[in-house]
Amino acid sequence: MLVQNNCIIARANIKKVPPNGTAEIGYRVGRNVTGKGIGSLCVTHLVNTGINLVLNQLSAVVLNNNPALSA
Helix, strand or coil, X not given: CEEECCEEEEEEXXXXXXXXXXXXXXXXXXXXXXXXXXXXXXXXXXXXXXXXXXXXXEECCCCCCCHHHHC
């Protein structure tokens, strides 16, 4: 979680970690902080965490209705 002024502005997680070393990442960024590089910060953190966990592949699902896609 990323907190600013006692409010959660983003969250990032690694889920579905099977024994084969492939995991799914997910993150959400608050609407009021989009376009400020917070999503990139989340992904960088998740990749570094994946490296520390010795994962060999990360994947993510992008939703078609994601407002950041049209930004």
